[in-house]
Amino acid sequence: MTIILNSKVFKLPRLEREKFINLMHLGLDYNRNTMMFSINSYNNIEKVIDELSIILGDDIVFHQSCVRCGKAFPCKGCNYIDVCTTKNLPFSCVCSQCLRDRKQFEEYLTKL
Amino acid sequence: MQKQTELLWVEKYRPKKIEEVTGNDEAKVLFIEWLKNKRHTKKAVLLYGPAGVGKTTLVMAAAKEFNFTVIEMNASDTRSEKAINAVAKPATAYKSLDSFSDGTNKSIGNILFLDEVDGIAGNEDRGGVNAILKIVEKSLVPVIMAANDPDIGKLRPLKKVSLLVRFQQVRIPLIIALLQKICLLEHVKAEFEALERIAQNSRGDVRSAINDLQSLSGENHSLTLQDTMMLHSRNKDISIDETLRRYFSTQSIADTSSMLAFSSVDYDDFLLSVADNLPKRYTDTAELARAYEYASQADMFRGRIGTENWHLLKYFFNALAKASAVNPQSYKPFTFITPPIRIITLFWTKNKRNILNNICAKIGEQCHVSVETAKLTFIPYVRLMLQRRRNHPIVSSFKLTPEEVNYIVTMGRY
Numbered sequence: 001m002t003i004i005l006n007s008k009v010f011k012l013p014r015l016e017r018e019k020f021i022n023l024m025h026l027g028l029d030y031n032r033n034t035m036m037f038s039i040n041s042y043n044n045i046e047k048v049i050d051e052l053s054i055i056l057g058d059d060i061v062f063h064q065s066c067v068r069c070g071k072a073f074p075c076k077g078c079n080y081i082d083v084c085t086t087k088n089l090p091f092s093c094v095c096s097q098c099l100r101d102r103k104q105f106e107e108y109l110t111k112l
Numbered sequence: 113m114q115k116q117t118e119l120l121w122v123e124k125y126r127p128k129k130i131e132e133v134t135g136n137d138e139a140k141v142l143f144i145e146w147l148k149n150k151r152h153t154k155k156a157v158l159l160y161g162p163a164g165v166g167k168t169t170l171v172m173a174a175a176k177e178f179n180f181t182v183i184e185m186n187a188s189d190t191r192s193e194k195a196i197n198a199v200a201k202p203a204t205a206y207k208s209l210d211s212f213s214d215g216t217n218k219s220i221g222n223i224l225f226l227d228e229v230d231g232i233a234g235n236e237d238r239g240g241v242n243a244i245l246k247i248v249e250k251s252l253v254p255v256i257m258a259a260n261d262p263d264i265g266k267l268r269p270l271k272k273v274s275l276l277v278r279f280q281q282v283r284i285p286l287i288i289a290l291l292q293k294i295c296l297l298e299h300v301k302a303e304f305e306a307l308e309r310i311a312q313n314s315r316g317d318v319r320s321a322i323n324d325l326q327s328l329s330g331e332n333h334s335l336t337l338q339d340t341m342m343l344h345s346r347n348k349d350i351s352i353d354e355t356l357r358r359y360f361s362t363q364s365i366a367d368t369s370s371m372l373a374f375s376s377v378d379y380d381d382f383l384l385s386v387a388d389n390l391p392k393r394y395t396d397t398a399e400l401a402r403a404y405e406y407a408s409q410a411d412m413f414r415g416r417i418g419t420e421n422w423h424l425l426k427y428f429f430n431a432l433a434k435a436s437a438v439n440p441q442s443y444k445p446f447t448f449i450t451p452p453i454r455i456i457t458l459f460w461t462k463n464k465r466n467i468l469n470n471i472c473a474k475i476g477e478q479c480h481v482s483v484e485t486a487k488l489t490f491i492p493y494v495r496l497m498l499q500r501r502r503n504h505p506i507v508s509s510f511k512l513t514p515e516e517v518n519y520i521v522t523m524g525r526y
Contacts, residue, residue: 043136043278047359053445067137067286078282082367083312085354092137094285100304 003058009036045089062090068098121326125294127173133166134290134318135282142277153433154275156163156255157246160262161279164317167258171225179220186227201222204251231258236471241266248273268269281316291325302335309340352377356448360393363440368433385451392446399438404437467519495520
């Protein structure tokens, strides 16, 4: 099974002190009030994913956000997944519908 | 002045605003926050990532948007201590008086931009890194650096004083979207599949994708998939960590082979890293044994390749790929051991090896033998003699220091 995380904020189970500190060093942020984690620095994003996978005991994927329509969508099913070096990482992208829809694209361009 | 129509599209469509820079939104936010002084915990910023992903473009667009004057030094300039001090010192030693006014179009001051700092090398650029370090410490204006490879040793001091902002390869859909936009503005009728192929071929390099689009679309303003057939694949640098990650998570031998062919990691280091990490990858001993068998075959091929038989490289890749695909279904993420244990060990034992070499050089001088011979045939006996009697006459004969005597007596091997 694969765990899908929200790229903005996400919750983790209670962590051991060392693991928590390690995640903070790797670039995560923790909001005490909401008890939610978020990504502060993307410099070590692959290591963050590895650590999260170990903590949650499963593969981790993040939802992508489309820069055109704003929808969240998974990398699964993307035609370019084999050549993408940032697959499943929480970065912006363009969803397949927006990429193929010329009319929508022209509307998007006029908005800019 | 060049007409707009004669311009390279890379220049013509170079983003003028920050929001126009394609991809790497997270890096953009971090950089802009730093530039606006919100995250000024470090005095300089180091933007790093592959070529053509928008590092320089972002700096130029941000400078334009915030009305900074860019003082730039790039790889085409000599960047010795003297040259850097001549250009960068005056630019960073004072704040512009304009910065106190909020005039609409006036420059609010300088930013120093040192592009391709990883290219500072050789005699011509002697003292360059130290000069930059001093400038960063004393600078009154933002200092921005850009590099493709931040992991090279000489950049370590610069990394300590800089906020690091990583740029990733731009995603294929984002490049396609940008190419679509350019096609629309240039009235090029392009097949979607052709744009797709250009974007995929660029491997995340926006600059090369735009150049390919311009060269292929030609004067007839049309582009078909057939036109893109002449494009050949670009080899991009993939770090050893990333290569290991992809190597171990692979699903097939063919995928791993082609991934290795695209990577430019040092094959010897990579092989050592694979050997170190195999026990973490395979918990089943039978699978681990098979994987090591393939890794040893790869090692054999690497030996045969040497420095000239590169036609054997495919067999090396194939054997190595087999080691990764013994049981693809059993893959679970784990933390990699890098750099290779052997290299770490060599690093940690450097001092000890130096002491032993000094001792052997002294023995060699007295006994007229090479250092190697002294190490192999003399040291075991000298050790035995000194273990029995620390002040043995050979100590003065070989002119050994007390530290060297202590080292020989307590050394583990032989």
